[in-house]
Amino acid sequence: MLDNKVRQNINLSTDTxxxxxxxxxxxxxxEIVRCLYENEYVVDMEGLVAFLCQCRKLLEACKLLLFSLSKGHILNVDTCTTLLSALCKASRASEAFEIYYELLEKGVQQPLECVEELGLALETEGRTKEAEFVKKRIPGQL
Known part of the structure; x- marks a missing residue:
């Protein structure tokens, strides 16, 4: 597909x-996702991140979401919230914070429950600076 400049089938690329x-x-x-995007093709990031969350492959989902954000693609807030919540529950608050921060940079706000959960997870993991940063964005905190 890439070699012959064939028109892309998004479903086929995503399924692959x-x-x-x-x-x-x-x-x-x-590697394939990077190659596709370098050649101006896309995949269903929303579907892939949701799939990876379902399979409990949270670090892969995190990396894919960050890649998507770096390419200027913003995913559905529900998908981001699902991943952030799953990362917090899996004691991966630092990865969740990285996504949260990137989303903030892009102007995407997360639901209050998600932000509260992230703040608590960061506190629990001893990441006080990040926890304070998050809590400043919760109305009525600090």
Missing amino acids: VRILFQTGLRDRAF
Whole structure:
């Protein structure tokens, strides 16, 4: 497809990447996503991030979401909230904070419950600076 400049089928590209993640070929999946985007093709990021969250592949979902944001693609708030919440529950508050911060930079606000959960998770993990940063964005806090 890339070599012959064939018109892309988004579903086919997305399914291919999904299968690579499913079979544990994480690096290959990311490589293909990068190649697609470099050649101005896309995949269904929303679907891939949701799929990775369902499979509990949270670090892959995190990396994919950050890649998407770096390319100027902002995903649905619900998808972002699901990932942030899952990362907090999996004691991955620093990764959740990285996503939260990038979303803030892009002007995307998260629901109050999600922000509160992130602040609490950061506090629990001893990341006081980040927790204070998050709490400043909660109405009525600090």
